[in-house]
Amino acid sequence: MREEVTYRVGIPVMDLRGETLGRMEKVLFSASLHHVTGIVVRSLESLRIIDLDRVNSVTASEIRTSLTESDWHASPIFDPSQYEEVPPWFFPPGYRIEMGALMTIKPLDVRLGGEAGALSRRAFMGRSVGIVAAAIGLTLLVPIGGYIMAAATTPVTDTWRDLGVKLLDLPVDEPVQKAFRAVAVSGWMRVPEERSVWLIRHTGESDRWSRSADQTKNIDSPLERRNSDPRLTVLSPICPHLGCAPQWHNGQKLFICPCHHSVYELNGKRVSGPAPRPMDQLPVRIGPDGSISVIYEQFAIGIAAKVRLA
Amino acid sequence: MGQKILAYLEERVRIRALMSFLLDEPIPGGSRWAYIPGSMVLFVLILQFVTGMMLAFYYGGTPDHAWDSVNYIDHLTYRGFPVGRLIRGIHFWGSSIMVIAVGLHLLQVFLWGAYKRPREIMWLIGTVLFALTMIAAFSGYLLPWDERAYWGTIVGTNMIGLVPVVGEILKAAIRGGVGLGALTLSHFFTIHTMILPTLFILFVILHMVIFRRVGPAGPFSGSPEQNEATKDTFYPRQVLMDSFGMLGVFILILVLALFRPPGLESVANPSNAAYSPTPAWYFDWIFQLLKMVRPEIVGVVGLPVLIGIVLVFLPFIDKKPVRSPFRRPISVLSTLFILGAMLILSLMAEHGYKKLVDVDRASMQRGQVVFNHSGCLGCHAVFGKGGKIGPDLSEEGLVGHPLSWLEVQFVNSKANFPDSIMPNFTFLTKQQQHDLAMYLSSLGRMGWPDPTKAQP
Ligand code: FES
Numbered sequence: 001m002r003e004e005v006t007y008r009v010g011i012p013v014m015d016l017r018g019e020t021l022g023r024m025e026k027v028l029f030s031a032s033l034h035h036v037t038g039i040v041v042r043s044l045e046s047l048r049i050i051d052l053d054r055v056n057s058v059t060a061s062e063i064r065t066s067l068t069e070s071d072w073h074a075s076p077i078f079d080p081s082q083y084e085e086v087p088p089w090f091f092p093p094g095y096r097i098e099m100g101a102l103m104t105i106k107p108l109d110v111r112l113g114g115e116a117g118a119l120s121r122r123a124f125m126g127r128s129v130g131i132v133a134a135a136i137g138l139t140l141l142v143p144i145g146g147y148i149m150a151a152a153t154t155p156v157t158d159t160w161r162d163l164g165v166k167l168l169d170l171p172v173d174e175p176v177q178k179a180f181r182a183v184a185v186s187g188w189m190r191v192p193e194e195r196s197v198w199l200i201r202h203t204g205e206s207d208r209w210s211r212s213a214d215q216t217k218n219i220d221s222p223l224e225r226r227n228s229d230p231r232l233t234v235l236s237p238i239c240p241h242l243g244c245a246p247q248w249h250n251g252q253k254l255f256i257c258p259c260h261h262s263v264y265e266l267n268g269k270r271v272s273g274p275a276p277r278p279m280d281q282l283p284v285r286i287g288p289d290g291s292i293s294v295i296y297e298q299f300a301i302g303i304a305a306k307v308r309l310a
Numbered sequence: 311m312g313q314k315i316l317a318y319l320e321e322r323v324r325i326r327a328l329m330s331f332l333l334d335e336p337i338p339g340g341s342r343w344a345y346i347p348g349s350m351v352l353f354v355l356i357l358q359f360v361t362g363m364m365l366a367f368y369y370g371g372t373p374d375h376a377w378d379s380v381n382y383i384d385h386l387t388y389r390g391f392p393v394g395r396l397i398r399g400i401h402f403w404g405s406s407i408m409v410i411a412v413g414l415h416l417l418q419v420f421l422w423g424a425y426k427r428p429r430e431i432m433w434l435i436g437t438v439l440f441a442l443t444m445i446a447a448f449s450g451y452l453l454p455w456d457e458r459a460y461w462g463t464i465v466g467t468n469m470i471g472l473v474p475v476v477g478e479i480l481k482a483a484i485r486g487g488v489g490l491g492a493l494t495l496s497h498f499f500t501i502h503t504m505i506l507p508t509l510f511i512l513f514v515i516l517h518m519v520i521f522r523r524v525g526p527a528g529p530f531s532g533s534p535e536q537n538e539a540t541k542d543t544f545y546p547r548q549v550l551m552d553s554f555g556m557l558g559v560f561i562l563i564l565v566l567a568l569f570r571p572p573g574l575e576s577v578a579n580p581s582n583a584a585y586s587p588t589p590a591w592y593f594d595w596i597f598q599l600l601k602m603v604r605p606e607i608v609g610v611v612g613l614p615v616l617i618g619i620v621l622v623f624l625p626f627i628d629k630k631p632v633r634s635p636f637r638r639p640i641s642v643l644s645t646l647f648i649l650g651a652m653l654i655l656s657l658m659a660e661h662g663y664k665k666l667v668d669v670d671r672a673s674m675q676r677g678q679v680v681f682n683h684s685g686c687l688g689c690h691a692v693f694g695k696g697g698k699i700g701p702d703l704s705e706e707g708l709v710g711h712p713l714s715w716l717e718v719q720f721v722n723s724k725a726n727f728p729d730s731i732m733p734n735f736t737f738l739t740k741q742q743q744h745d746l747a748m749y750l751s752s753l754g755r756m757g758w759p760d761p762t763k764a765q766p
Contacts, residue, residue: 010538010539122546125546125547125549125550126545126546128550128553129546129549129550129553132550132553132554132556132557133553135557136556136557136560139560139564140357140360140560143388143391143393143396143397144360144364144393144397146388146389146391146393147364147367147386147388147393147394147396147397148364148367149388150386150387150388150393150394151368151386153388154762157763187368187370187379187382187761188370188375188378188379188381188382188761189370189375189378
């Protein structure tokens with residue numbers, strides 16, 4: 001007979017004649033033999049060990065033994081100091097404690113009552129706990145997700161920055177790097193910052209350089225399309241490959257990025273190198289007096305599309 | 311799938327046995343609602359950990375950034391939902407609820423006599439956790455660096471200075487110098503976010519380990535056999551009760567956070583001598599004692615220390631095994647008496663505070679228009695703009711003038727100040743007077759600029 005029996009500590013232990021000897025207190029488990037060797041029974045005056053061989057049957061409500069009155073009094077006294085108390089999880093992996101040929105006891109269930117109804121109630125309560133925990137967790141995690149994303153998704157506001165140079169002061173078809181002061185915003189902090197852009201003046205529509213590569217490839221956003229001028233191309237100083245700063249080489253008439261040698265023409269067109277797209281053209285406005293203002297946009301690097309960063 | 315994962319973990323970490331160890335803890339006498347306060351404390355503590363980490367995400371712990379960063383958090387929205395205000399609100403109210411939960415837990419353990427042998431050490435660890443809770447509440451108070459925080463901490467640390475012999479040196483060590491400044495803020499921030507959480511984790515683990523060693527005390531009445539017979543495991547019934555308790559606490563904190571968000575007063579101003587600070591409500595009774603008992607040292611240091619000593623030594627003085635509160639009338643009644651006294655003192659303190667006007671936002675906004683168009687700025691300055699003839703009104707809302715006083719001030723200022731040179735603005739309608747008074751009551755307390763909107 002190998003079946004799992006669940007029973008409570010504290011159920012009565014009977015002798016041969018069906019008289020109660022005491023109540024089940026502990027299961028003795030031999031670590032070396034890997035099975036239960038006996039049970040400890042508490043009577044009014046003592047704690048005694050009953051050998052497993054003397055156990056006839058175990059049910060959810062009682063344990064019957066083949067002990068007589070005098071056998072009981074001859075049973076060894078249980079001395080707790082000679083045993084080590086271990087929690088259920090101490091038992092070896094896949095622990096099923098063999099109680100001789102009698103049955104299998106799962107120590108886990110030693111404390112559970114034997115009623116079948118208790119199990120479904122238990123499952124129901126378990127589900128309820130799960131639902132409550134999920135409700136609390138979700139209600140907390142959703143705002144936290146929003147909280148973390150809030151700063152990341154705060155929209156940037158476009159500000160036109162006057163560069164302080166006049167169009168007519170610039171050389172034709174030769175890039176000029178123009179630095180200007182901007183404000184970097186991070187959370188509650190506003191820090192003044194030095195930035196720069198490339199300015200390339202053209203003679204007008206007829207100038208072969210007046211159309212930027214971004215325009216030719218038609219990857220500009222409406223903002224950039226609305227604010228462009230055939231007399232001036234403004235290029236971002238940031239290399240679309242991995243963010244270094246391409247430099248103008250007057251001898252070759254090319255922009256060359258020092259990091260991985262992406263090479264661009266005057267209108268930003270990529271000639272060679274690993275860059276995935278042309279140099280980024282920025283929105284520009286030219287005032288009646290020739291003053292130049294730009295919006296300093298930043299774009300995702302490393303991809304072919306021109307995607308503005310929030 | 312779930313079964314497979316379970317089987318995988320079972321083979322490697324023996325997950326079933328572990329879960330059984332965690333969940334099958336026997337509770338003598340069965341599960342009860344009375345046992346939930348401890349779990350509530352743990353729950354709120356976790357809530358504080360989570361929201362605290364979130365706040366630290368955006369907090370700047372120096373006097374020139376702390377206030378701005380808290381104001382920034384207050385304005386953070388995600389898809390129009392005020393997430394920043396919510397997270398800060400949960401943390402703010404969580405601290406109050408935590409104090410209450412710890413108090414209830416302490417009281418329950420006391421009434422049940424559960425601190426008696428063999429649970430003395432667990433009780434001691436519990437008193438340490440209680441102290442940590444109060445220190446956490448106190449140190450967190452300063453971090454927003456507004457007027458309330460600054461002046462509250464001035465008073466709080468001055469009280470530490472009253473301790474004989476070591477007081478002054480202790481105070482200087484905590485403040486990082488003589489006055490309150492950058493070092494005080496970084497000291498408090500470090501205490502609040504590094505030292506205390508570490509200690510909390512350590513002592514909570516100790517508390518739980520000891521709890522599992524000695525087991526729950528169970529009911530104070532009933533024979534061991536009865537309690538054995540009605541015994542229950544921790545899971546599922548007690549776990550379910552605990553989770554319902556947590557849900558209730560969570561909803562309470564959420565409602566408070568949403569409908570009573572913590573305010574932010576104007577940035578700490580060390581030269582604002584007129585500010586009258588009030589402590590957080592759980593220190594109200596000390597505040598009241600401070601006013602009533604002379605010399606101060608008795609109320610400020612004597613009583614809390616006495617309470618601490620009683621808490622620490624309780625299980626060693628009270629060694630009788632009897633646990634029922636009905637059979638320990640003297641200690642129970644005297645405790646209830648002290649709690650009652652603390653309650654009365656707190657109510658007296660609250661009663662003594664100047665009530666700040668409950669600002670109605672719509673009325674306040676109308677009042678701002680009235681203020682800007684009635685020539686008030688000719689004489690009064692607000693946030694650096696305006697004249698210097700009359701007093702600066704930037705923090706008028708913190709002074710505590712009632713609406714009625716303000717309304718009289720506009721039309722007949724001689725009634726309030728006989729020597730006043732302020733003209734009488736009798737052309738204001740009753741409604742305008744009310745709105746204007748609302749606006750003035752809001753100054754220094756709310757309506758801060760939104761740092762998430764870019765300024766030109
Ligand atoms: S960063 Fe410019 S080529 Fe790589």
